[in-house]
Each structure stands twice: as C-alpha cells, then as structure tokens.
Amino acid sequence: MRRLSTADPGFEAAFSELLDAPREDAARVDAAVAEIISVVRAGGDRALLDLTARFDGHAPETAEALRVQPAEIDAAVAGVAPDLLASLDLAAARIERFHAAQMPRDLALPDPAGLTLGMRWTALDAVGLYVPGGKAAYPSSVLMNAIPARVAGVRRVAMCVPTPGGVLNPLVLAAARRAGVDEVWRVGGAQAIAALAWGTESIAPVDRIVGPGNAYVAEAKRQVFGRVGIDSIAGPSEVVVLADAANDPRHVALDLLAQAEHDEAAQAILITDAPAFADAAASAVEDSLRGLARRAIAGESWRRHGAVVVVRDWDEAAALTDRLAPEHLQVMVADPAALFARVRHAGAAFLGRWCPEALGDYTAGPNHVLPTGRTARFASGLSVFDMLKRTTWVEASEAGLAAIGPAAVALAEAEGLGAHAASVSARLR
Amino acid sequence: MRRLSTADPGFEAAFSELLDAPREDAARVDAAVAEIISVVRAGGDRALLDLTARFDGHAPETAEALRVQPAEIDAAVAGVAPDLLASLDLAAARIERFHAAQMPRDLALPDPAGLTLGMRWTALDAVGLYVPGGKAAYPSSVLMNAIPARVAGVRRVAMCVPTPGGVLNPLVLAAARRAGVDEVWRVGGAQAIAALAWGTESIAPVDRIVGPGNAYVAEAKRQVFGRVGIDSIAGPSEVVVLADAANDPRHVALDLLAQAEHDEAAQAILITDAPAFADAAASAVEDSLRGLARRAIAGESWRRHGAVVVVRDWDEAAALTDRLAPEHLQVMVADPAALFARVRHAGAAFLGRWCPEALGDYTAGPNHVLPTGRTARFASGLSVFDMLKRTTWVEASEAGLAAIGPAAVALAEAEGLGAHAASVSARLR
Numbered sequence: 001m002r003r004l005s006t007a008d009p010g011f012e013a014a015f016s017e018l019l020d021a022p023r024e025d026a027a028r029v030d031a032a033v034a035e036i037i038s039v040v041r042a043g044g045d046r047a048l049l050d051l052t053a054r055f056d057g058h059a060p061e062t063a064e065a066l067r068v069q070p071a072e073i074d075a076a077v078a079g080v081a082p083d084l085l086a087s088l089d090l091a092a093a094r095i096e097r098f099h100a101a102q103m104p105r106d107l108a109l110p111d112p113a114g115l116t117l118g119m120r121w122t123a124l125d126a127v128g129l130y131v132p133g134g135k136a137a138y139p140s141s142v143l144m145n146a147i148p149a150r151v152a153g154v155r156r157v158a159m160c161v162p163t164p165g166g167v168l169n170p171l172v173l174a175a176a177r178r179a180g181v182d183e184v185w186r187v188g189g190a191q192a193i194a195a196l197a198w199g200t201e202s203i204a205p206v207d208r209i210v211g212p213g214n215a216y217v218a219e220a221k222r223q224v225f226g227r228v229g230i231d232s233i234a235g236p237s238e239v240v241v242l243a244d245a246a247n248d249p250r251h252v253a254l255d256l257l258a259q260a261e262h263d264e265a266a267q268a269i270l271i272t273d274a275p276a277f278a279d280a281a282a283s284a285v286e287d288s289l290r291g292l293a294r295r296a297i298a299g300e301s302w303r304r305h306g307a308v309v310v311v312r313d314w315d316e317a318a319a320l321t322d323r324l325a326p327e328h329l330q331v332m333v334a335d336p337a338a339l340f341a342r343v344r345h346a347g348a349a350f351l352g353r354w355c356p357e358a359l360g361d362y363t364a365g366p367n368h369v370l371p372t373g374r375t376a377r378f379a380s381g382l383s384v385f386d387m388l389k390r391t392t393w394v395e396a397s398e399a400g401l402a403a404i405g406p407a408a409v410a411l412a413e414a415e416g417l418g419a420h421a422a423s424v425s426a427r428l429r
Numbered sequence: 430m431r432r433l434s435t436a437d438p439g440f441e442a443a444f445s446e447l448l449d450a451p452r453e454d455a456a457r458v459d460a461a462v463a464e465i466i467s468v469v470r471a472g473g474d475r476a477l478l479d480l481t482a483r484f485d486g487h488a489p490e491t492a493e494a495l496r497v498q499p500a501e502i503d504a505a506v507a508g509v510a511p512d513l514l515a516s517l518d519l520a521a522a523r524i525e526r527f528h529a530a531q532m533p534r535d536l537a538l539p540d541p542a543g544l545t546l547g548m549r550w551t552a553l554d555a556v557g558l559y560v561p562g563g564k565a566a567y568p569s570s571v572l573m574n575a576i577p578a579r580v581a582g583v584r585r586v587a588m589c590v591p592t593p594g595g596v597l598n599p600l601v602l603a604a605a606r607r608a609g610v611d612e613v614w615r616v617g618g619a620q621a622i623a624a625l626a627w628g629t630e631s632i633a634p635v636d637r638i639v640g641p642g643n644a645y646v647a648e649a650k651r652q653v654f655g656r657v658g659i660d661s662i663a664g665p666s667e668v669v670v671l672a673d674a675a676n677d678p679r680h681v682a683l684d685l686l687a688q689a690e691h692d693e694a695a696q697a698i699l700i701t702d703a704p705a706f707a708d709a710a711a712s713a714v715e716d717s718l719r720g721l722a723r724r725a726i727a728g729e730s731w732r733r734h735g736a737v738v739v740v741r742d743w744d745e746a747a748a749l750t751d752r753l754a755p756e757h758l759q760v761m762v763a764d765p766a767a768l769f770a771r772v773r774h775a776g777a778a779f780l781g782r783w784c785p786e787a788l789g790d791y792t793a794g795p796n797h798v799l800p801t802g803r804t805a806r807f808a809s810g811l812s813v814f815d816m817l818k819r820t821t822w823v824e825a826s827e828a829g830l831a832a833i834g835p836a837a838v839a840l841a842e843a844e845g846l847g848a849h850a851a852s853v854s855a856r857l858r
Contacts, residue, residue, distance in 0.1 A: 084843055087836035094833070098546050098821075101538050109530050117527050117794050122773050124807050138844050171843055207807040222654065226662045229807035233655045254852035261848045293847045340822065344551050348821045354856060355544075355825035358849040362837035365546050366821035378553050378636040378658035380819040390809040392527075392777045392795035393769065396784035404523065407516035408791035414513055414600055415567050418722045419690045420787040423683035427783060 001282065001306040005275070006316050018307055019323060019374075023236045023265040033190045033219040040194035045201045051191040056133075058166035060186070063202040068168065068184040073177055076170035085174060091363045092143050092178045098365030099151040102384045114400035118393045123153035126204065127387060128196035128228075129181065130211035131172060133162035133188055139175035140361060144368050144382065145211050146179035152387035157181050158206055160196060162188020189213075193220035197228045210386060212369070231386060235373035236265035239357055240326040240346075242317050243281070244333045245274035247353055253284035255330055258358050260301035261294040267305040269324065271317045278308045318342040325376040328357045347376040401427055430711065430735040434704070435745050444738070448752060448803075452665045452694040452734055462619045462648040469623035474630045480620040485562075487595035489615070492631040497597065497613040502606055505599035514603060520792045521572050521607045527794030528580040531813045543829035547822045552582035555633065556816060557625035557657075558610065559640035560601060562591035562617055568604035569790060573797050573811065574640050575608035581816035586610050587635055589625060591617020618642075622649035626657045639815060641798070660815060664802035665694035668786055669755040669775075671746050672710070673762045674703035676782055682713035684759055687787050689730035690723040696734040698753065700746045707737045747771040754805040757786045776805040830856055 004014050039047045045063035052066070053059035060066050077085070107119040127149045131142055142159070149157045159176055161168070163186040176184055185203060187195060193213075199205035208229035209221060221230040239259035243252050256268035272278050285302060289295050311317045318339065321329060325345035333339050336351035343349075347370035350357050361368045371379035405424045412420035433443050468476045474492035481495070482488035489495050506514070536548040556578045560571055571588070578586045588605055590597070592615040605613055614632060616624060622642075628634035637658035638650060650659040668688035672681050685697035701707050714731060718724050740746045747768065750758060754774035762768050765780035772778075776799035779786050790797045800808035834853045841849035 084839055087839040090833065090836045091840060094542075098538065101536055101546075102548060104533060107530055109527065111523075111794070113523075115793065117530075119531060119795070119812075125773070140840055140844065222651070225651065225654070226664075226804070229804075235655075251852070251855055254848055254855055257848040258846070258852045261846060288848070288851070292851075293845070298848060336824070344554070345818075346820050349823070351822060351824040352826070354827045354830040355823055356852040356856065358841060358846075358852045359825060359830065359833065359837050360823055361849060362840045363833040364544065364823040364825075365540075366548070366823060371818075375655070375658075376818065376820070378818055381821055383548075383819065383821075385814070385819075389800075389805065389807055390812065390814075391775050391805070392810055392812075393780060394778070394784055394789055394793040394795060395765070395780040396788060396793075397781070398783045401783040401788065404519065404788065404792040407519040408788050410513055410516040411520060411569055411791045412787060415569065416722070417687070417690060417787075419683055419686040419717070419727060420790060422717070422721075423680070423687045423785040423787045426680055426683055427785065 001302055001308065003278070003282070003308050005310040006312055007310070015320065021305070023267060023305055029215050029219050033216055033223060036190040037194040037220060037223060040191050040200065041198050048187055048191055048195055048200060051189070052187055055189055056162050056164050058163065063200070066185055066187055066202065068173065068186060073173045073184070076168065076173040077177060079170050080174050084171065088139065088143070088171070088175060088178055091140065092147065094363055094365040095143055095147045096151060099148050099384050103151070104385070111400070113403035114397050115404070116395045120391045120393065121388045122391065123155070124207045124387055124389065125154070126156040126158065126206040127154045128206035128209040129157060129159040130192060130209060130213050130217060131159055131161040132213055133164055137161065137169045137172050139169065139171040140368065141212070142172055142175035142181070143179050146176065146181050148367065148382055148384050149387045150180045152384040154387050158183040158185065158196065158203065160185045160187045160192035162186070162192070190216045190220035193217060193224055197224035208386070210382060231369070231382060232371055232375060232379045236267065237262045237372055238267040238269070238326050239328040239330065240269045240271060240321050240324055241330040242271050242321065242333060242339060243277070243330070244272065245277040246334070247277070247332050249277060249280035249284040250288065251353070251356070252281045252332070253288045255356050256285055256302070256306065257288055257292060257298050258356065259328065260298040260306065261292065264297055264300040264304065266301045268302060269307045269309065269326070271309045271311055271320060273311055273313060273317070275310050278310050282308050314339055315342070321346065325374045327370045327372045327376060328360070330355070330357055345376045347371045347381050430731055430737065432707070432711070432737050434739040435741055436739070444749065447736055450734070452696060458644050458648050462645055462652055465619040466623040466649060466652060469620050469629065470627050477616055477620055477624055477629060480618070481616060484618055485591050485593050487592065492629070495614050495616055495631065497602065497615060502602045502613070505597065505602040506606060508599050509603050513600065517568065517572070517600070517604060517607055520569065521576065523792055523794040524572055524576045525580060528577050528813050532580070533814070533817070540829070542832035543826050544833070545824045549820045549822065550817045551820065552584070553636045553816055553818065554583070555585040555587065555635040556583045557635035557638040558586060558588040559621060559638060559642050559646060560588055560590040561642055562593055566590065566598045566601050568598070568600040569797065570641070571601055571604035571610070572608050575605065575610050577796065577811055577813050578816045579609045581813040583816050587612040587614065587625065587632065589614045589616045589621035591615070591621070619645045619649035622646060622653055626653035637815070639811060660798070660811060661800055661804060661808045665696065666691045666801055667696040667698070667755050668757040668759065669698045669700060669750055669753055670759040671700050671750065671762060671768060672706070672759070673701065674706040675763070676706070676761050678706060678709035678713040679717065680782070680785070681710045681761070682717045684785050685714055685731070685735065686717055686721060686727050687785065688757065689727040689735065690721065693726055693729040693733065695730045697731060698736045698738065698755070700738045700740055700749060702740055702742060702746070704739050707739050711737050743768055744771070750775065754803045756799045756801045756805060759784070759786055774805045776800045776810050
C-alpha cells in the first residue's frame, strides 16, 4: 500500500507512478484466439464440441447437449433457497426500473427551411451475453448484462457460459431465467465468442456481444469487433473513496476491501483531507483483512495496488480523481453531491456515508458493468444504450430541397462528386 | 449489376450471395501497424517526422512544422470563394442545430425505498479527429466529425490529416476553422493514430479517436482501442433506394450513382415493386453514367456490386432492407414515413421524392458518418453520444440502505464475496 500526501515534494512523481503502474500482464493470445475463431467458423458445432472437451474437461456428445435445457434450469431454480431467490427478484426489479428510466426518446425536429429532421432509436435484434465460469460466475452479472437488453426490447438474448467439468452454478441459471435470457449454452472462451459472432448450425449469430471474460475472451471480442458490436474490454476493477474524518474508519476499510477482494489486480484508493483518519482507515484495513475469507487475494491487492492519499482540500481530491477516472467512486463527505459535481470522470458514483459500493453491485439499480482502468475518461457503464442503435432521418419537401439544395451542390462540386451534385440539381427547378 | 426478383425461384440464393459478397479485400496490415505504433510510442515527435518523410513524401524539419499554423489557415480561408464559404456556413449551422437537439438529459430518479438513482452525462476532455488526405479529403467530413464534439462540450479537438507532398486542401482547413478544431497536425496513417492515442512531446494524447481512414488507419484504431475510445471501423459505403413507379427514373439513377461514385467497393441497390420502373431506372443509370466525371469508378461499382430487386409488395422490401441493414436508405413512395416505420435497420433514412441522400452528405443536418457493411444492425451514426460518457450515481440514506441492504448481503454471500457483504452489514443496525 502506498501512502502519499499532496504536501510532499515527491507527490507528483509518486502519483504518476501509481497512475501508470501496470496491474495486469497483457497476455499475448492473439494467434491462439485467431486459430480458435477460424476453427469454429470452419467447423461449426463439431468444432465447439471438440474445443469444449479440450478446454472445459467435459465432452457433450451432440450439439443439442451444449444447450442447457429448460428442465435443467427448472431443477436448478428449485434448488435455490427461497430467500436468495427473493433477493435476486428484488435486485432484478430495481435494475429493470432504473434501466427503463434510461430509455431515450425519439427526436423529430421541424426545421425553418421546410424539412423535418429526426432520430429514431430501435433495439438490436439479438444480443450475446458472455458469463465467465468457475470462481467468477456471478449471478448478479447475469442480471446486469441481460436486463438492459430485455428492457431495450432486444428480441433474442443468448448466453454462453463455460462449465468446467460440466458443472453449472444454479443461481446463475436462476438469474438467467429471471432476467429473461432465451438460450443458455455451455460453451466458453474464445470459441463462445466465435460462435456468437459467426453462428454455427445450432447457435444463430448475434449482433452484439457483452459481458466480461478472461484474456482469451477479451482478445476474441477484439477480433470479432466489426462483424458484431462489443462492449468495452473489461480490465481489473478499482474504487476511489473520498472520505472525511467524520466517517467510521471501519466502514471505509470494508469498502476498500470489497474492491480488493475481487482479484489481486484490483485497486482500492482512499483520498482524505485528514491525516489521522488516513492512519485509522489504514489500520482498520489490516484489522478487517484478518476476518475475510478472501484475505489472501484482498491483502495482495491492497499491498500491491492500494493507496491512501492525503490532500490539502477537496479541490485537490477532485482533480486527482479525474486523473484516476475510477470505475467506482464513493463520496463520503458532508455534501457529497457538491463534491461529485466537481468530478468529471468516474464510471459510477456512490454518494453519502450510507452508500457502500457493494449496494451498487447488487441491489441499487444502476449497472455494475463499468469502465475500468481509467477508461471512464471516455467509456460508460452498460446500459440500454448498448442495446439500441439510432437511425437519423430527413424528410424534405420540394421547398425544403430548394432552400438547402444549392449549398449541397456547391459543396459536392468542390469535393469533385458530380453525381452527388447532379442528384440534387436535377430536382431543382 | 444484378437483376433479381423475389418472384423468381432462385431469388433466395441470389440475394444471399449479394449479402455475403465481399466488396473489399481485408488487407493484413496488423504487423506493419503494430511496428509503427511501437516506433511512435518509443520515438515520439522524432518518429513522426521520420514516418511523415517516408510515407507522405515531405520532410518537416521540426515537430513545430508538423502543426498547421493559424496564419496558414488564415491564408487558406482567404483563398476560398465566398459562396463556397457561405455554403460551408449553412451546412455547419444546420449540423450544429441538429446535434444540439440530440443532447440527452441527465436523470435523477427518486426511489420508493428512500434512495435516489441518477445518470449524468459529461463530455470527453479531448477528441482526436482523423481526416484522410489525397482524393478523399472531404471538408464536409471535417464538419461532421468535429461539430458533434464541439456541441457536446469537448474541451480540445485535435485533427490529424496526411498531406502528401505537403499539400493541404484549403477548404478542409476552412471547415476545421468553422467547426472549431483547436489543433491541426499534418500527420497521417497509423502514425497519426499512435500519436493521438499515446501522445508525443508535441501532441497531447486524446481520449477518443474518430474519423475514417485507409486499412492502416482502421487497423491502428483497432490496436489502440481500450487505451482510447474509437468510432466504428468504416467500410465501403452503400445505399438502398425504395422507389415506386411514380418516381422520375432519372432521379433514382442519379441517387444510385451518387453512392457508386464514392469508390469501386460502394454498393447501390434499387428495390421497387414495378418491373417496368426497374428497367427504366437501370437504363437511366447507363445514360447518366456517360456524363459523370467519375464514370470509371461509378461504373465499376454499379457493375460489380449494384443491384435492382423487384418485389411483390413493400413488406418484402422492408424485410430485404433489414437484411441489408444499409448505411443509407432512401424511401421514395407515396407514404414514406409509413414504410420507414416498417424497417428496423438503417444508418440514415431520406424520406420522400425530394430528398436525395446527397442532401444528407452536406446540408441536411444529421451526421453523414454512418455504419457501413451491414453494421447498422448494431451500430449508429456519429453523434453527440460519441462525445459524451455517462456516470451513474446512487445516493442512499440510512433508511434506504436498510431497505435494500439485506438482499445485497445475501447475494454477496452467495457469490462468496465476504467484504462486499460486510461493507453493507456493518452499516445495518
């Protein structure tokens, strides 16, 4: 854990180092992924069966067996504790409500020149959802990825999830059902991305692929980008907590550790204006670590990437936060909305002392799929906007064409595009 | 040119072939581009100067000379004919007005459980605009790429344009000035994308790069994706014209040729319900071709990729249009709005007999940077949304936490994330 203070002469160098320190080795898997995609394009279902046997250690015999059957989902849901299903329902209902409120309106703009200009939003036809398997198979992520598609009106939501050894998490299936996923395929890795992008005999191709994954999945998404849409490439997670001395240091410590426990590459940063509170929080982190089941992971993350930064004032804190552009931002000061208004770059913000980021991971309502690794400078969390596209339109009358046509002709001629010019001038009297 | 009819028994096979026919060879330039990016990252301005001398055939001596100076822009603008500047102004004003109308509103959603959920839009800090040089240096594209950034509130807009032999198009500079571009750099190719993404001593890095380019530029954008945002990878352009027999076939022919004259890989498709009109339009294309300065390019595009499809009714036409998901769609029937409402996938639509697509290229107002090559299934034209990002936020009171916290604890425990659960439960009484 780094301890920094903006009052120290070496601060800028140390903070820059914190900003630029790589947290993950970028595995070079380009060639392996290109090979897998090419094998799936050529071999279809047969290739999926072979690759699944090879990578996931279970060997379905037919393509039909790659699909999780409705009866299997029924059985899985029946085995989930009712209070857990109720929690899933509460989360799903709140996520639905928030994403429904995001839905944008169409635009129709009458124009003084006699035209009407517009913009229309329509849903994608089909979306593929990648869900990681093994330790990172999170039912909450199924809700967060599938519900925006359903709310936006996507007709078909297909989910791929690797099942190492053939085992599936029942709560993941319950979440898929609750979120309205249409198809669940036990296929993972780059082969799942290839199947969703290009289609096989069994799996129809989709128009966009969302959801996190390992280095192979990320590279596969990069390689199929253009054929289909993708969401941003997920990197290691991070939180910045802005907290004053009026907070309980134990709460802040748990908030930092909730980020750190995700994986060793996660990053948790506390920024405070109170040196004594910085000490108390750092000490509370050590105390809380001892009681955590995931203390090995969280401890490693905190030691390698954690930081406590003491600032002279909250303007400094806002400026540092913008340089970090964190995925998650907690604002725990007397007037959190005012401080949040001074920050430009963050994926999601949690305002006040009663709003730990973990609420947002599960039940608050906004999406927890968020831009990581400083990409909140330009990227946004998953939303209905990822499941929609826009068509702009123009309607022109003869008078409208007469008003703006001659300028179009002049510009087309200047660009040397004679048919463009002629298509307008032929209609002008 | 293919002539198809949905009444023919071979239609489905012929239409599928039309859909899948490659229009461009995908040049494999991955390794060359990776090398250029690595050279620019290591060498900065010096590398840019070397690469510019090598690829663009002119050798600026200092990095300062890579920047187009305000006096050069003044001189260029002074040399442009006043009526052409007036046309540029008319176009810019209309593009500004339409994009201003696109600006989304923030969301603040009070919640029955005692929380407030919100979504805030903020502009990117810095955007890089790539403008192709040579024959494809279009001033209209400078307006279309830069104005959405300015309207959205982007603080810094930097433009890179290759200048083969050192020559710059004066109207491109006039458009850059009119659109409010802050910096113009005479740098092109993959080296420009590398400089915008990673920065050099002279060129500060940006957060997102937009604008079309050749295969090297497209691959470079793909490789820097993640470090910065990018727009979609532009492919060859296309138009679908839905036209009934009440149209003047000469108008329709010019509309098809306006697409075809872009380049040999462009595609123009007429869909009509009237066989005799199909013949008349095809014949008018041949007539009009003879008078075009770009008849070689347009003729090649029309012969290789053009098509005339006769349908039995407009429902068929709408369904075929969705399969084509064209960049541009002209709807020239008695009730164009009703037919447009039955089409789901198109980048931009032009409604009515007085609305050639070329209006939209220049002066209508909506953006002409649009999704090509069937990507309108999932992608949208350039807009203010490309220049903004969203931050969602949650504000919770103690009562709000009490209402939704226990479900979050249950889900966190089910996912094995103990610190997540503890960060919530520690705050519950």
